[in-house]
Amino acid sequence: MISRRNFLKNTAKAVAGISVPLAALEILSPARVQALKADSAVRWAFLVDTYKCVGCGFCVKACKLENEIPYDANVTRTWVERYVLTKDGKLFADSPKGARDGFISTKIDLGMGNFHDVKKEEIKKAFFVPKLCNQCDNPPCVQVCPVGATYQAPDGVVLVDRTWCIGCGYCIMACPYGVRFFHPKYHTAEKCNFCYHRITKGLKTACVQACPFGARQIGNIKDPNDPVAKTITTERVGILKSEYGTKPHVFYIGLDEEVR
Amino acid sequence: MKNHVLRPLFVVIGIVVIVLLIRPFYVPKDFGIHERGYMYGWYREGNIEDWKKVTVKYQGKEYCKACHQDKVDSIDRTPHAIIQCENCHGPAMEHPSEPPKLAIDRTREQCLRCHTKLLYPSSGRAKLRGIDPDNHNPGIECVMCHNPHKPSLEGLK
Structure with a gap:
């Protein structure tokens, strides 16, 4: 026979027990989630013209100094790759120090202190390709973050919260483009953020400003009068690794199939 | 249990x-x-x-122009007009208050970034005037003879 005392006791226990897990959940109404998804008027996009790039590396130098990436550490938010294809079908590609000091020799850096000099007569085609974070619309690096330290801002830029990052490195593994690394000083995930402190003030990114040849451009793809948006939407541009479905927002003019 | x-x-x-x-x-x-x-x-x-809130370090040519109008005007008449002052002179930051003097990169490697001749078809690099760094006065800094603010060969010191 259940007593009144026991009934009240058990009820109180059950209510307390149920309310603890409920407190851990945030109940969202679908209407509120939809309202939060309000379209931003800005979506940053980047345009690289590989025909114009000469491999001077001023972009990499400017980026490292602007964003306080230790200058001599072999990590960088942006870099330039050199591709040399020979007439007998061989491909040589290098990016010594991320091209921080540019390409000042015909010798290709094969790594481990080995170099290969391709003779001018052997070259079929050769060119430079600048790389940086693609600020994907479906960023795999953000999906894998277990703590919500990396995220996509409403204007499309993927940022890292240094105070929140636990340094697990999942995002570094997840990025198909290899743009992420550990910051040697903060020991947190680090990546190109389109110089967020500059673009939000109306400035160009450090790399865009430093490029003497206009090979790098940044613009707002949602603004129909933006020259970069016009080029991207009306001309033939390529993206890297489209097969991953990441919807990158760095577009390339003159992209070659050898470029990965 | x-x-x-x-x-x-x-x-x-x-x-x-x-x-x-x-x-x-x-x-x-x-x-x-x-x-x-x-x-x-x-x-x-x-x-x-x-x-x-990250501080801006590269201020751009217009910032330099506010005080160094004469230098900017003279380089603007040469092919080097496309190069930002700060690419060689270093980021301006809060110059002239901080730092009061900028460290200029006068090294040979700085010039070779563009002027090592690399005959790469389908790249703008092939169109730039360049030298073979192993044979053109190796070991000597370019600025000993060339003036980067007046790069034409008539500007030789």
Whole structure:
């Protein structure tokens, strides 16, 4: 026979027990989630013209100094790759120090202190390709973050919260483009953020400003009068690794199939 | 079931309850789901402002022009007009207050970034005037003979 005392006791226990897990959940109404998804008027996009790039590396130098990436550490938010294809079908590609000091020799850096000099007569085609974070619309690096330290801002830029990052490195593994690394000083995930402190003030990114040849451009793809948006939407541009479905927002003019 | 079997379960439940009690105080108020939804927009909103606060170091040619109008005008009449002052002179930051003097990169390697002749078809590099660094006065700094502000060969010192 259940007593009144026991009934009240058990009820109180059950209510307390149920309310603890409920407190851990945030109940969202679908209407509120939809309202939060309000379209931003800005979506940053980047345009690289590989025909114009000469491999001077001023972009990499400017980026490292602007964003306080230790200058001599072999990590960088942006870099330039050199591709040399020979007439007998061989491909040589290098990016010594991320091209921080540019390409000042015909010798290709094969790594481990080995170099290969391709003779001018052997070259079929050769060119430079600048790389940086693609600020994907479906960023795999953000999906894998277990703590919500990396995220996509409403204007499309993927940022890292240094105070929140636990340094697990999942995002570094997840990025198909290899743009992420550990910051040697903060020991947190680090990546190109389109110089967020500059673009939000109306400035160009450090790399865009430093490029003497206009090979790098940044613009707002949602603004129909933006020259970069016009080029991207009306001309033939390529993206890297489209097969991953990441919807990158760095577009390339003159992209070659050898470029990965 | 015996009490000693249930005891570890009580410990685990206790830990979970403690974590849940600490969580509202530890997690910042602005941490949560934002514009890009749960998958891409789960973050601390204050961090966006943190990133905007990073100091700008490269000020651009217009900033230099405010004081060094004569230098900018003279280089603007040469092919080197396309190069930002700060690419060689270093980031201006708060110059002239901080730093009062900029460290200029006068090295041979600085010039070779563009002027090592690389005959790469389908790249703008092939069109630039260049030299073979192994044969053109190796070991000597370019600025010994060439003036980067007046790069034409008539400008030779």
